[in-house]
Amino acid sequence: MGRRIDYYDDPNAPKANSLVPSVNVVVTNEHGEILMIRRTDNDNWALPGGAIDLGESVAQAAIRETKEETGIDCEITGLVGIYSDPKHVIHYTSNDEVRQEFSILLTARPTGGTPQTSDESREVRWIPPTEATDRQMDRSMQLRIGHYLADPERPVIT
Structure with a gap:
């Protein structure tokens, strides 16, 4: 398996050659814990998610990716x-x-x-929200989790 390398505002980053719609999911249990994975491609912690396939909706992709990466079935409840x-x-x-x-x-x-776990996740855990951003993760994932924790009812568009 190849590696995934995230770059943010890096002048040395390679130029983009594609744009692929994707989805991530903040799944929370009855204790308010957040479902997270430790990725196999870069060893970082992340929310489950991935590319939206042709022929599926955003919600279908979110449910499929969550199940594939974590073993957890879910129901979509909102937009962050x-x-x-x-x-x-x-x-x-x-x-x-x-x-x-x-x-x-x-x-x-x-x-x-x-x-x-799966081919894409080496660990799957329910994480208390107070610890969710304390793990090794890409800046973009930390930003997304932060937006959810700050106000899950007010969608962010960047």
Whole structure:
């Protein structure tokens, strides 16, 4: 598996050569804990998520990606924000793709399943919200979680 390298406002970052709509999901349990994964491609902590496939809706992609990466089934409950900052690019070394950020951040509640790892997640955990941004993660993920924690009812568009 190739690596994923995130760049933000970095003059040495490679130039974007694609734009792929993606989704991330803030799944919270009855204790208010946030479902997070430790990624296999860069060892950073993140919210579950990924690319939206042709033929599926944003909500369908969010539910599918959450299940694939965490083993948890969920129901979408809201919108945190839309992130499209062209200063944020993601380099996938396996195919030399460099994506401009375009991600939709949703909220969800778990409806079943058991936390389990996958090819994309080396750890899956429910994290208290006070600890969610204390882990090693990309700046963009920290920003998204911060927006959720600050005001989950007011969508952010960047």
